[in-house]
Each structure stands twice: as structure tokens, then as C-alpha cells.
Amino acid sequence: MGRQYQYIQLANKLEKDIVSGRYRAGEKLPSLRKLHAESGRSISTINQAYMELEHRGMIEVREKSGFYARPQLRGLVQAPTLGSGPIKPHKVAINTLADMIQLAISREMLPFGAAVPSPALLPHKQLASCMRTVTSHYQKGRKLGYGHPTGEPELQRRIARRIPGLVNSPPNEEIIITNGCMQAIDLCLRTVARPGDIILVESPTFLCYLQLIEDLNMRVLEVPVDSRHGIDPDRIGKILEEHDVRAALFNPNFHNPLGYAMDNEAKKRLVQVMNDQGVPIIEDDIYGDLYFGDVRPTPLKAYDQRGMVLYCSSFSKTLIPDLRVGWTMPGIFREKVKRLKFNISIASSQFNQLVVAEFLAGGAFARHLRKMRNSLKKQTTDTALAVSRYFPQGTKISVPEGGYTLWVELGRTIDSLKLWSRAAKRNISIFPGALCSGSNQYSHYIRLSCGHPFTEKLEQGIAELGRLVGEMDRPSLAGPLPAHQTREIRIGLNSDPEGLQAEQLCSCIYRMAPGYSISINQTISGNVLKLLASRELEGGFIHGDCPESGFAKIHLTTRRLCVVGPVTLKERIKTGSKEEIAALPWIGNPLECPYCQVMKEQFHDLGLFPNIILRADQDNAISAMIRAGVGLNFMLEEDARAAEREGKLVIWDRESYPLPLSFVTLRSRREDIRVKILLEAVQKIWK
Numbered sequence: 001m002g003r004q005y006q007y008i009q010l011a012n013k014l015e016k017d018i019v020s021g022r023y024r025a026g027e028k029l030p031s032l033r034k035l036h037a038e039s040g041r042s043i044s045t046i047n048q049a050y051m052e053l054e055h056r057g058m059i060e061v062r063e064k065s066g067f068y069a070r071p072q073l074r075g076l077v078q079a080p081t082l083g084s085g086p087i088k089p090h091k092v093a094i095n096t097l098a099d100m101i102q103l104a105i106s107r108e109m110l111p112f113g114a115a116v117p118s119p120a121l122l123p124h125k126q127l128a129s130c131m132r133t134v135t136s137h138y139q140k141g142r143k144l145g146y147g148h149p150t151g152e153p154e155l156q157r158r159i160a161r162r163i164p165g166l167v168n169s170p171p172n173e174e175i176i177i178t179n180g181c182m183q184a185i186d187l188c189l190r191t192v193a194r195p196g197d198i199i200l201v202e203s204p205t206f207l208c209y210l211q212l213i214e215d216l217n218m219r220v221l222e223v224p225v226d227s228r229h230g231i232d233p234d235r236i237g238k239i240l241e242e243h244d245v246r247a248a249l250f251n252p253n254f255h256n257p258l259g260y261a262m263d264n265e266a267k268k269r270l271v272q273v274m275n276d277q278g279v280p281i282i283e284d285d286i287y288g289d290l291y292f293g294d295v296r297p298t299p300l301k302a303y304d305q306r307g308m309v310l311y312c313s314s315f316s317k318t319l320i321p322d323l324r325v326g327w328t329m330p331g332i333f334r335e336k337v338k339r340l341k342f343n344i345s346i347a348s349s350q351f352n353q354l355v356v357a358e359f360l361a362g363g364a365f366a367r368h369l370r371k372m373r374n375s376l377k378k379q380t381t382d383t384a385l386a387v388s389r390y391f392p393q394g395t396k397i398s399v400p401e402g403g404y405t406l407w408v409e410l411g412r413t414i415d416s417l418k419l420w421s422r423a424a425k426r427n428i429s430i431f432p433g434a435l436c437s438g439s440n441q442y443s444h445y446i447r448l449s450c451g452h453p454f455t456e457k458l459e460q461g462i463a464e465l466g467r468l469v470g471e472m473d474r475p476s477l478a479g480p481l482p483a484h485q486t487r488e489i490r491i492g493l494n495s496d497p498e499g500l501q502a503e504q505l506c507s508c509i510y511r512m513a514p515g516y517s518i519s520i521n522q523t524i525s526g527n528v529l530k531l532l533a534s535r536e537l538e539g540g541f542i543h544g545d546c547p548e549s550g551f552a553k554i555h556l557t558t559r560r561l562c563v564v565g566p567v568t569l570k571e572r573i574k575t576g577s578k579e580e581i582a583a584l585p586w587i588g589n590p591l592e593c594p595y596c597q598v599m600k601e602q603f604h605d606l607g608l609f610p611n612i613i614l615r616a617d618q619d620n621a622i623s624a625m626i627r628a629g630v631g632l633n634f635m636l637e638e639d640a641r642a643a644e645r646e647g648k649l650v651i652w653d654r655e656s657y658p659l660p661l662s663f664v665t666l667r668s669r670r671e672d673i674r675v676k677i678l679l680e681a682v683q684k685i686w687k
């Protein structure tokens with residue numbers, strides 16, 4: 001047992017004492033001398049153990065004073081609640097929104113968005129040295145052709161030895177090297193499933209899975225999982241009986257975004273349940289080496305008796321994302337994965353593979369990982385503590401056991417896409433929870449990445465985010481709704497969530513007409529009409545949450561409906577079936593208007609899949625619509641009448657759509673007068 005092992009052993013013991021509450025937050029730990037006298041360990045071992053604890057974020061070292069326990073997340077923060085969406089298979093349409101979010105991320109932003117390691121955590125000098133070594137092969141003229149289609153044997157051998165929990169290291173040929181973990185998952189998914197098939201995923205889940213499932217035209221079945229324990233195997237058993245699931249795509253070790261690691265018993269049971277039903281599992285173990293506890297968790301693959309787990313991972317989170325070195329061990333599906341891999345890329349870069357193999361050859365990787373785990377653990381704790389300090393009371397935070405991400409549940413009225421947009425304007429990137437589901441389930445959650453050292457600048461970023469959340473979380477000024485409340489006003493606004501001041505409008509209108517309940521609705525153009533046509537929506541738009549819980553939601557029978565559409569589409573809009581109407585292209589800013597996602601969802605439930613979204617954010621929606629010659633919109637009446645006079649639009653009055661409905665639409669940029677216009681419009685409706 002070496003010296004290093006002793007200090008780690010001591011650090012682990014002290015950590016357990018802190019976690020168990022033997023030393024409470026702020027309490028002083030024994031001095032070096034005291035521990036030396038008590039344990040007989042050398043002062044330098046004890047000192048190293050304390051340094052280790054400091055790197056893990058477990059203690060604070062106060063100069064000339066000693067070592068103090070830091071607060072622990074567990075017990076301090078409340079766990080986020082489980083997703084509650086219905087468990088049914090659906091198509092995914094998330095790429096457009098995801099593209100926009102990703103486009104808007106820049107390197108200058110405070111990096112809470114992407115789950116990537118800070119360059120400061122990566123062993124750049126050793127990697128550069130490995131690159132120089134590999135370059136020498138090229139100087140000697142070797143390695144100039146294509147590499148082996150399934151990967152460099154040297155790297156395969158090293159990877160095979162690293163997969164934990166397997167009784168024997170698998171032979172090299174079991175491992176297929178890929179360009180990153182996502183390529184491994186892509187190959188596996190295409191191997192085991194076809195367009196239209198149902199793929200089971202944890203909910204919330206990792207955005208790229210959803211994007212891939214959308215691209216492959218498969219359907220997803222999102223199963224809510226517990227933020228601490230992960231997937232419930234018994235629940236999966238029932239789901240498999242009810243649905244024709246073709247494959248599962250799970251991330252059971254330090255799940256992105258929740259950060260849990262399932263316990264071994266649950267993993268074993270899960271594999272058994274899936275094996276029994278003959279359903280393959282694609283396992284993403286990319287974060288498995290980044291544990292905050294004592295031991296690396298075993299993957300599902302370790303319990304796989306039938307070769308039905310297609311294991312996938314990469315070095316993107318642990319060593320360097322840019323080399324794009326990943327791998328899969330696809331069990332009985334190997335031949336097909338191998339063929340697909342060859343067909344799409346012939347081979348992966350030998351250079352990149354050899355650099356990684358060179359790095360893995362010595363003990364450098366184990367040392368690097370130990371350091372990296374400590375840094376991630378500390379960064380995660382620091383970020384979570386800052387969130388608990390700066391965010392409004394009631395904010396719920398996950399307590400990850402490894403990996404990079406924190407999952408934060410905000411007040412119900414907070415829209416993570418709006419928060420994302422406001423934060424981006426302040427140069428802070430975050431990841432909206434809405435992107436962790438294909439069924440709009442996590443609109444008031446965000447994911448924060450903890451991949452960067454938690455500097456003062458990052459703390460200020462969290463403080464600023466907390467302030468934004470606080471601003472958006474203010475309760476309505478209006479008093480509670482009387483019990484006899486019977487009527488509701490639903491108001492549709494064109495998308496400009498920043499300036500709408502919905503609460504203010506609600507309370508103004510409520511004071512004017514206390515007998516009514518009000519919900520403010522945001523819309524994007526004609527998508528709403530599609531919902532009306534399909535009779536999924538009655539009496540208004542999908543309503544944005546009105547923060548006043550006292551506002552009951554009851555229909556108001558309104559006086560008139562003004563539906564506007566391009567002349568060319570007159571007949572289709574007026575008399576078309578719901579399928580025809582659903583087939584019209586969509587116009588709008590899904591990013592600005594998250595309800596777009598909800599609307600799509602409703603269509604998906606009807607078995608209709610509108611999938612074209614024209615962005616209207618460079619221009620106002622109506623002119624985008626006119627230029628495109630498609631779609632529908634709701635707008636200020638006088639504008640609609642003017643466009644009608646010019647022959648650009650047609651307007652139908654209520655009798656075409658005998659629904660109890662009222663829409664008042666404001667153009668987004670009339671900031672000063674919008675409240676006035678809205679009030680006038682509402683009064684007009686009441687006349």
C-alpha cells in the first residue's frame with residue numbers, strides 16, 4: 001500500500017465524516033498535530049489528505065487558523081421534482097429550436113450552457129507531448145494510409161482493459177472506435193431500430209439524443225426518472241408490456257442533466273427486464289469515470305448476459321473533446337455496427353487514436369482523472385451553493401454524484417427559454433430545460449454546466465442569473481379570484497415576451513373587471529389556427545402561465561373572431577381538413593415563443609407532424625408570412641384591414657369559425673402604447 005494511497009484513504013475517511021455530519025459546515029477539523037497523534041500517520045500524509053479535501057471542495061483552508069468543513073449540498077437543497085408528462089410515444093421536432101440556441105452561444109459568454117470541460121482541466125502539455133511522439137511515426141513515413149476500419153488495435157486493447165465490471169477484458173475486435181460518443185450512439189441506434197420505431201429514453205434527457213431520434217425519424221418514449229436514483233426498472237417493465245419499444249437509450253452513470261448514478265441492484269434488474277423482453281439497450285457511459293465518490297460505478301454492460309447492451313463512450317469529457325475519439329462495444333450487433341461504420345467513414349483518424357493510446361500507455365490518465373474528478377466535484381458544489389444563495393427561495397437543485405451538470409427547478413411561472421434569452425443578452429449562457437424533452441416538459445427548469453473553475457466572475461454570473469429569475473418570479477399584484485368566478489378573458493399577443501409585462505396587464509385588467517379571470521396568451525402566427533381547426537384548442541391560444549393562481553380558467557364567449565390569411569390560401573384555410581391545415585408551413589419564432597413547442601406537441605398527439613418552421617424574427621411575422629405566401633397570422637385589426645385593402649390578405653369573420661374565441665394581437669415593437677392598445681381592445685370586445 002503506497003504513500004499516495006494512504007493520503008487518499010485518510011481523505012476519504014474525513015470526507016465521510018463531513019458528509020455524515022460528524023463535522024458540520026463551518027466546524028473546524030482536527031489540526032495536523034492532533035490527527036498525527038491520534039492516527040499515527042505522518043504530518044505530510046495528513047497535510048496531503050487535507051489538500052485533497054480542499055481540491056474536492058470539502059473543506060476550506062483558513063490561513064493560520066486551520067481546516068473547516070464546507071457546507072454539503074445534500075440536506076441543504078431540495079431535490080427537483082419528477083417530470084410528469086404523459087408517457088406516450090411521440091415524434092420529436094427539436095432541431096430548429098436547438099440550432100437557434102446553439103447558434104447564439106459564443107465563447108465570450110459565461111459558460112453555464114454546454115457540458116464541456118474547461119481547457120484548464122485538460123492535460124494539454126502531456127497531450128502535446130503525445131502528439132509529438134505520434135508525429136514521429138509520420139516523419140518515418142508510417143501510418144499514411146487508411147487505418148483499420150474498426151480502429152487501431154493498440155487503442156482497442158487499452159480501452160478493452162478500461163471497461164469496468166466485466167469478468168474478462170473483451171477481445172480487441174469487440175471494440176469499434178468511432179468519431180466521438182455521439183457517432184457510436186448514432187451507429188447503434190441505426191443498427192437496432194428503423195424510422196417510426198419507438199425509442200425509450202430517460203426524461204429529462206440529453207438534447208443530442210432527441211435530435212438524433214428526430215433525424216432518424218424515430219419516435220421517442222420519455223420516461224420520467226428520479227433525480228437521485230434514476231430509472232425505476234419495474235416501471236420500465238410495465239412500459240414494455242404496454243408499448244412496442246424497439247430500443248432504449250440510457251445514460252445511467254452521471255446522467256446528463258440529472259447527475260445520478262443508478263445503484264448496482266437497479267442496473268442489474270433493468271438489464272434483466274430489458275433482456276427478458278428482447279429489447280436492446282444503448283448505454284452511454286461517457287461520464288462513468290467522473291465519479292465524485294470512492295469508486296467508479298459499473299455500467300449496465302457488466303450485467304448483460306445476452307450481448308444486448310450496446311456500450312458507448314468517448315474521451316470527450318475526460319481527456320479532450322476535439323480529437324473525437326469514442327468507441328462502442330455493441331455485443332451481438334457488432335457486425336452491423338461495423339458495416340455501418342465502414343460505410344459512413346471507412347476509418348477514424350489514426351493520428352487521433354494513437355495520441356490517445358499514447359496517453360493511456362502510462363499512469364498519466366489515472367492521475368489526470370483523479371485531479372479532474374476533484375475539480376469537477378468542487379466546481380459542482382460551488383455552483384450549486386451559489387445557486388442556493390442567489391436564486392429565489394424554493395429553487396430546487398439536483399445533487400449530482402459525478403459528471404458536469406446541475407439540474408435546477410425554478411418557479412412554475414418561469415420560462416427557461418425566456419430566461420435563456422435574457423441571460424444571453426447579459427453574456428451568460430445557460431441550457432434551457434425545455435431542450436431536455438421532446439414534449440415540452442421542463443419549461444421551468446434549467447441545466448447549468450459546472451465544467452469550468454468557479455471563479456469570482458462565474459459567481460457574479462450566478463448572482464445575475466438569480467436576479468433575473470427573481471425578476472421573472474414576482475407574484476402578481478392582483479388579489480385572489482372570488483370563488484364565484486365564472487369568466488375568463490384570454491388575450492393573444494404576438495411574440496415579444498420581454499416587453500409584455502404580462503403580470504402588469506393582468507392586474508390592470510383584473511382591476512377594471514374584477515369579475516373576470518385573465519390569461520395572457522402568446523402566439524406565433526397561424527399555428528394557433530391549426531389548433532383551432534383540429535379542435536384541440538378552444539377559446540384562445542395555449543395560455544402562458546398567468547402567475548396569479550387565483551385566475552380560474554373558464555371560457556369567455558367573445559364577440560368576434562378575425563382570422564387573417566394570404567389570399568392564395570383562402571380556400572384551404574377556410575374549408576381545409578385538419579390534416580391540410582396541419583400541412584401548412586409554420587411561421588414564427590419558436591425560440592421567442594416556447595408555446596410553439598406545445599402546439600406542435602398537440603399536433604403530434606393527433607398523429608400530425610408539421611415540421612417546417614419559417615423564422616420570422618428578422619421581420620415581423622406578418623410580412624414574413626406574406627413573402628412566404630403561406631401561413632396565417634393574428635394581428636392588429638387596422639393592419640389586417642390595410643393589408644386586405646392592398647389585396648395581400650383575406651379576413652374572415654366569426655361565422656367561419658364558430659368557436660368561442662377572441663384574439664387581440666399587438667405588433668411586437670409598439671412598446672409604449674401596448675398596454676393602452678390592449679386595454680382598448682379588450683374593452684371593445686366587451687361592448
Ligand SMILES: Cc1ncc(COP(=O)(O)O)c(C=O)c1O
Pocket residue numbers: 115179180181182183206251256284286313314315316317321325326
Ligand atoms: C450524455 C452525453 N453523451 C454524449 C455526448 C457527446 O459525446 P461526443 O462529444 O464524444 O460525441 C455528450 C456531450 O455533451 C453527453 O453529454
